[in-house]
Structures are given as structure tokens and as C-alpha cells.
Amino acid sequence: AQKVTQAQTEISVVEKEDVTLDCVYETRDTTYYLFWYKQPPSGELVFLIRRNSFDEQNEISGRYSWNFQKSTSSFNFTITASQVVDSAVYFCALSGLFSGGYNKLIFGAGTRLAVHP
Amino acid sequence: GAGVSQTPSNKVTEKGKYVELRCDPISGHTALYWYRQSLGQGPEFLIYFQGTGAADDSGLPNDRFFAVRPEGSVSTLKIQRTERGDSAVYLCASSRGLAGGKGQETQYFGPGTRLLVL
Numbered sequence: 413a414q415k416v417t418q419a420q421t422e423i424s425v426v427e428k429e430d431v432t433l434d435c436v437y438e439t440r441d442t443t444y445y446l447f448w449y450k451q452p453p454s455g456e457l458v459f460l461i462r463r464n465s466f467d468e469q470n471e472i473s474g475r476y477s478w479n480f481q482k483s484t485s486s487f488n489f490t491i492t493a494s495q496v497v498d499s500a501v502y503f504c505a506l507s508g509l510f511s512g513g514y515n516k517l518i519f520g521a522g523t524r525l526a527v528h529p
Numbered sequence: 530g531a532g533v534s535q536t537p538s539n540k541v542t543e544k545g546k547y548v549e550l551r552c553d554p555i556s557g558h559t560a561l562y563w564y565r566q567s568l569g570q571g572p573e574f575l576i577y578f579q580g581t582g583a584a585d586d587s588g589l590p591n592d593r594f595f596a597v598r599p600e601g602s603v604s605t606l607k608i609q610r611t612e613r614g615d616s617a618v619y620l621c622a623s624s625r626g627l628a629g630g631k632g633q634e635t636q637y638f639g640p641g642t643r644l645l646v647l
Binding site: 462 | 636640
């Protein structure tokens with residue numbers, strides 16, 4: 413089965429703390445794509461990153477970093493020195509040929525992050 | 530440039546009524562997607578258009594749901610005989626459409642239409 417699991421339903425941190433959001437996926441595909449999206453209270457899903465299954469390099473973008481580990485089927489997201497504006501629901505998603513096609517994103521249930529001043 | 534826009538932002542209707550939800554994709558994007566997001570859940574795929582045609586409608590839950598994109602730009606999601614279980618946020622996304630379904634493209638989402646069926 414093609415599936416994305418975000419085991420952390422809610423995380424609460426104090427500003428400036430580092431926080432890691434976990435994402436574990438299951439797929440039969442050898443070629444697949446992984447994504448992270450942010451959904452602030454306004455409701456719009458904001459694209460953060462896309463990674464294909466052949467590129468296991470970790471990525472850093474400002475305070476954001478992503479750790480892709482094929483061996484454990486995980487694609488974790490870390491926010492360094494969190495800020496109140498990071499408060500949102502974060503979704504991990506998967507797409508692949510056997511996951512219904514590259515155009516169908518399969519989302520996890522999301523992790524709600526609350527950053528307090 | 531402008532992002533994906535959706536109207537209305539909120540829709541309240543009564544059980545059994547018909548509703549239409551509109552999506553205006555990013556200019557030049559030929560691929561368009563509809564998803565449904567129930568409270569506390571991640572979005573679930575409904576349908577994907579490449580141009581005017583529905584390339585994949587496998588996520589539509591039943592025949593009360595239908596979507597069109599007659600000119601390859603704006604799309605309308607139509608729900609007949611609405612039920613309380615249809616209450617959700619309906620999200621639209623678009624992408625450039627260059628991959629033609631053979632590869633992944635980043636999908637850019639609109640703000641959604643929050644549908645409440647009483």
C-alpha cells in the first residue's frame with residue numbers, strides 16, 4: 413500500500429527551539445517523489461520542498477532542513493530556531509506510479525506545530 | 530503573478546441542494562487538480578485535468594460529483610444532491626503540465642472553498 417504516516421499529531425515549542433517533524437512513507441515504487449507543504453491558518457497549502465527518490469542528499473534552506481533516508485523510508489523536516497510565524501499544519505506527501513500516478517499526491521494526516529513566544 | 534484562486538471561499542447549503550465550486554489556475558498552467566480535505570485530515574485527491582480532459586477521476590467518491598474544464602483554464606467542481614458528509618474544504622491546485630503525467634510537477638494550491646452542508 414502507498415501510505416504516508418505523520419505520527420506526531422501536535423507539537424508545541426517555545427520560540428527559538430529547534431523542532432523536527434517526522435514523516436514515514438510506504439511505497440512499491442522505485443521512482444517516487446516526496447513533498448512537504450505548510451498550511452497556515454489561512455488554509456492555503458504552501459509548497460516547501462520536492463525530493464525525488466534518487467536524490468538522498470539532505471537539503472537546507474534558511475532555517476529549514478530536510479533529512480531523506482531511504483533505508484528507513486523517512487523524510488523528516490527540521491525547523492531551526494523556530495518562530496511564531498512557523499505555527500501551521502505541516503503535511504508530508506508522496507507520489508509515484510504505483511501510488512496512483514505522479515499527479516496524485518498522497519498526503520499524511522499532518523502535524524500541527526504551535527510556536528509560543 | 531497571481532496564484533490559484535477559488536470561489537466562493539465559503540459555501541453553506543442545505544442537504545439535497547446542488548453546488549458549484551470554481552477554480553481559476555495559475556495563468557499558463559495546463560494541469561489542474563481537485564482535492565478534498567476533511568477536518569483534521571490531509572487532502573485527498575479527487576480529479577486531475579490535463580487541458581480540457583479529465584486524465585484521472587479515480588478519486589471522485591460517487592456519481593454525485595462531477596468536474597469540468599471546458600476551455601482548459603477555469604474548472605468547476607459540481608456536487609449534486611449534497612449530503613452532510615460532503616462538508617469539507619475543497620482545494621484546487623495547478624501545475625505547468627509539461628510532464629504530461631509521465632513525471633512529477635510541483636502542484637500549487639489555492640486557498641480552498643469551505644463547504645458546509647446543513
